[in-house]
Amino acid sequence: MYKVIAVPVDLAHADRLPKALETAARLAKAYDATLYYVGATTETPSSVAHTPEEFRGKLERFAAERGAALGIEARAKPLVSLDPAVDLDRDLLKAFGEIDADLVVMASHVPGIRDHLISSNAGWIASHAKISVFVVR
């Protein structure tokens, strides 16, 4: 039913494996879909990475580890947000389009870029996306 599933992830807290990540992984396995971990960073250094390149490497390693552990095809989709306070939700929508996602699984509030105290709002995404959105609470 679904081929490409996207799940926004906060690398600073991904080790806790919140419900959204688990739900996304289960659905990817059930539908034999590719799971994209979508992570947002900025041009400026954060607690996760000093540069967008370092962030990409970390996200790719995370996806590879999760994919191997879960037995699913997992990939990384890093995005650089110039102004996450304004654009994060819109940047996420654009990223979902770039990977041709047909389903997004996300917590009702995704921390996103922790250092900037910005969160993405699943309600906004659910209202604006053209694809299916699974809001996990």
Add this chain to the structure above:
Amino acid sequence: MPKKILLPIDLTSPDVWRHAIDAAEDLARRYGATLAVLWVAPPAAADPATLPETYLPVLHDFVADRFGDDITVEAHVRADWGDPVREICHAAAEVGADLIVMGTHMPQADETLDHSNAAQVALQAGCSVWVVR
């Protein structure tokens, strides 16, 4: 994964709900979840007590016709007094659903906001919501 799935449908426009029904049925089958089908219907008469008599037989027919015996399905009817989003969220709490699966019309243009009930339920529900497009 879900134990009880609330599936609001409107039997007057089943096409809108086709994908949602498929998705909910598939989840229910995979995870052994109970499917609670809900019809938020306009009150047929001033007395809402007559609502179940009017709509439940139709909903039961639909449920019996649409779903196989391998999943547990409940049929629920609630009166639509102008705020179906509220009725759906309340129904989810009442039946103990941990997931709502809802169909919606697709936004047409890039900047079009989906004002559908599904998007509103995604905002307001106390449990997980799957907006199926």
